Amino acid sequence: xxxxxxxxxxxxxxxxxxxxxxxxxxxxxxxxxxxxxxxxxxxxxxxxxxxxxxxxxxxxxxxxxxxxxxxxxxxxxxxxxxxxxxxxxxxxxxxxxxxxxxxxxxxxxxxx
Amino acid sequence: xxxxxxxxxxxxxxxxxxxxxxxxxxxxxxxxxxxxxxxxxxxxxxxxxxxxxxxxxxxxxxxxxxxxxxxxxxxxxxxxxxxxxxxxxxxxxxxxxxxxxxxxxxxxxxxxxx
Numbered sequence: 628x629x630x631x632x633x634x635x636x637x638x639x640x641x642x643x644x645x646x647x648x649x650x651x652x653x654x655x656x657x658x659x660x661x662x663x664x665x666x667x668x669x670x671x672x673x674x675x676x677x678x679x680x681x682x683x684x685x686x687x688x689x690x691x692x693x694x695x696x697x698x699x700x701x702x703x704x705x706x707x708x709x710x711x712x713x714x715x716x717x718x719x720x721x722x723x724x725x726x727x728x729x730x731x732x733x734x735x736x737x738x739x
Numbered sequence: 740x741x742x743x744x745x746x747x748x749x750x751x752x753x754x755x756x757x758x759x760x761x762x763x764x765x766x767x768x769x770x771x772x773x774x775x776x777x778x779x780x781x782x783x784x785x786x787x788x789x790x791x792x793x794x795x796x797x798x799x800x801x802x803x804x805x806x807x808x809x810x811x812x813x814x815x816x817x818x819x820x821x822x823x824x825x826x827x828x829x830x831x832x833x834x835x836x837x838x839x840x841x842x843x844x845x846x847x848x849x850x851x852x853x
Contacts, residue, residue: 658839669829669845677839724833727773727785
């Protein structure tokens with residue numbers, strides 16, 4: 628039981644490049660979310676999903692896309708990286724609204 | 740819509756003293772409330788949660804929180820701080836209307852002095 632697995636752990640991108648942050652969970656959780664963490668701003672919700680085929684925008688969705696083709700996977704795509712997207716990204720999953728999220732270990736992204 | 744305000748970005752206590760971390764929420768529907776802890780360079784770990792029922796909830800590591808609807812608060816407490824409690828703490832809220840949206844506060848860094 629691996630929990631929530633995020634890859635890569637570290638990434639450096641040049642401005643304008645695109646990339647996909649991977650997130651997979653093996654707990655059969657319906658709910659998944661992507662957050663970014665910046666100093667002094669807590670965790671801000673980017674996109675979330677309540678099940679396969681269902682996604683919705685969070686607080687800061689601009690510049691990011693998601694899809695949820697399977698229960699297990701919830702990749703986050705950066706369309707054209709900008710320095711403002713330098714952050715630590717966390718993926719999380721939970722069984723339902725009554726449950727707490729299980730978090731991945733994070734991806735530290737730097738855009739230069 | 741939901742939002743969370745954590746009062747005090749940094750809290751410093753002496754070892755053995757009471758820990759009190761403040762959280763106020765706003766929610767248009769009955770809220771579900773959570774506290775998480777983050778140790779340096781790690782992900783977040785669930786401390787405790789309130790969904791329905793008893794308003795005083797106990798969590799891991801000796802922490803507890805009380806849901807006060809009249810004050811829209813969910814403050815986190817621990818009677819006696821340990822050095823190992825030094826970390827960042829986040830309060831979070833979701834609405835009870837089957838939404839996947841969990842909104843976090845800005846976080847409070849707890850420092851424990853020997």
